[in-house]
Amino acid sequence: MAETILITGGAGFIGRYVSRALLDRGDRVIILDSLIEQVHGGKAEPDGLDPRAELIVGDVREDTVVRAALKGVDKVVHLAAEVGVGQSMYAIDRYVSVNDLGTAVLFQELIAKPVKRVVVASSMSIYGEGLYRTTDGELVEDAIRQPNGGAPWDPPDRQGRPMIPVPTPEWKRPTLASVYAITKHVQERLTLTLAPYYGMEGVALRLWNAYGPGQALSNPYTGVLAIFASRIQNGNRPIIFEDGKQRRDFVHVEDVAQAFLLALDRPQAAGQVYNIGSGVDRTVQEVADLLAAAMGRPDITPEIAGKARAGDIRHNIPDITKARTELGYEPRKDFAEGLRELAEWVAQQQAQDRVSEARRELEARGLVA
Ligand SMILES: NC(=O)c1ccc[n+]([C@@H]2O[C@H](COP(=O)([O-])OP(=O)(O)OC[C@H]3O[C@@H](n4cnc5c(N)ncnc54)[C@H](O)[C@@H]3O)[C@@H](O)[C@H]2O)c1
Numbered sequence: 001m002a003e004t005i006l007i008t009g010g011a012g013f014i015g016r017y018v019s020r021a022l023l024d025r026g027d028r029v030i031i032l033d034s035l036i037e038q039v040h041g042g043k044a045e046p047d048g049l050d051p052r053a054e055l056i057v058g059d060v061r062e063d064t065v066v067r068a069a070l071k072g073v074d075k076v077v078h079l080a081a082e083v084g085v086g087q088s089m090y091a092i093d094r095y096v097s098v099n100d101l102g103t104a105v106l107f108q109e110l111i112a113k114p115v116k117r118v119v120v121a122s123s124m125s126i127y128g129e130g131l132y133r134t135t136d137g138e139l140v141e142d143a144i145r146q147p148n149g150g151a152p153w154d155p156p157d158r159q160g161r162p163m164i165p166v167p168t169p170e171w172k173r174p175t176l177a178s179v180y181a182i183t184k185h186v187q188e189r190l191t192l193t194l195a196p197y198y199g200m201e202g203v204a205l206r207l208w209n210a211y212g213p214g215q216a217l218s219n220p221y222t223g224v225l226a227i228f229a230s231r232i233q234n235g236n237r238p239i240i241f242e243d244g245k246q247r248r249d250f251v252h253v254e255d256v257a258q259a260f261l262l263a264l265d266r267p268q269a270a271g272q273v274y275n276i277g278s279g280v281d282r283t284v285q286e287v288a289d290l291l292a293a294a295m296g297r298p299d300i301t302p303e304i305a306g307k308a309r310a311g312d313i314r315h316n317i318p319d320i321t322k323a324r325t326e327l328g329y330e331p332r333k334d335f336a337e338g339l340r341e342l343a344e345w346v347a348q349q350q351a352q353d354r355v356s357e358a359r360r361e362l363e364a365r366g367l368v369a
Contacts, residue, residue, distance in 0.1 A: 128175025
């Protein structure tokens with residue numbers, strides 16, 4: 001049966017894909033989004049928003065706005081957030097305010113007007129370092145990097161030997177290494193703790209690196225593939241922190257949207273957390289090379305900074321078995337095809353490359369070492 005879904009932050013990258021998928025199957029979509037400058041470049045009309053979605057321009061921290069947005073709503077997808085690990089380390093009040101106070105205000109209003117389910121976007125960043133295995137086969141949940149950054153980049157085991165990164169399951173204890181991670185963890189816990197007390201169901205999706213057409217190209221603080229694409233389009237070399245060998249999972253935004261729909265629908269998702277990725281991990285250098293080739297600029301090789309950024313983690317790759325078995329989630333987008341589509345979209349865009357500016361912000365505060 002068709003439902004009415006409120007998507008906070010729904011005018012953003014992931015929100016637009018989730019909106020379209022819901023509208024295509026006949027649901028009604030209300031979006032509450034303050035259209036922040038860093039993502040929307042000061043535009044009053046967000047690019048690529050499905051015209052069938054009903055947009056309320058407003059801040060998730062304003063109770064009267066949230067109250068109005070919740071009218072007639074069956075379920076909520078909570079995406080509104082400041083997104084960026086590095087930036088969160090100095091824009092502390094902004095990140096804590098939007099992400100945590102925003103979630104608090106949402107739940108404050110939900111007490112009087114509960115919905116069936118709230119699905120919140122959590123993040124792989126809450127794990128900190130992913131799970132590792134020692135050469136003796138022991139699993140290590142609390143791998144620790146050198147405190148002041150610098151090589152060797154990989155966290156060692158207790159004997160100082162290198163370890164092997166393995167897929168991280170949901171049971172790994174969170175290690176909150178950045179302000180962003182702290183705020184995403186609070187969002188997740190507020191949702192899962194409060195929802196059942198008010199007759200609602202909470203679900204948290206821990207997303208890995210989402211990519212695809214529509215990700216803000218001029219936002220230098222988040223979306224590693226969009227940042228690289230913007231550099232390459234402007235004839236600049238992507239800058240990679242550390243040595244480029246850090247491993248991540250890049251998941252296409254259509255697969256992320258699929259995961260949100262399943263998390264909204266599946267009865268067994270109530271009260272659960274799920275890792276959402278593609279199930280295939282890659283080094284950051286490898287994706288920079290593949291993207292440059294897809295954009296027809298294989299000559300642009302990444303610049304390896306050889307420096308670490310505060311709050312960054314070394315390896316983190318997901319175990320997506322739980323989402324597969326409980327939700328029926330199945331990542332469908334082939335990475336090469338995803339990059340081709342991204343390259344085609346980027347070719348039609350004007351991307352302002354603000355990476356140097358962002359790097360100066362970090363360096364000025366001693367957050368790159
Ligand atoms: N993109 C990723 O790789 C990724 C990975 C892990 C988690 N997430 C989470 O998924 C969610 C969506 O991410 P995204 O990539 O679409 O980011 P995005 O920046 O494109 O979208 C976020 C949206 O939230 C809006 N917003 C910000 N502050 C607001 C406020 N105070 N009130 C109302 N709206 C506000 C912005 O205008 C923007 O449209 C976020 O919660 C993010 O933390 C994203």
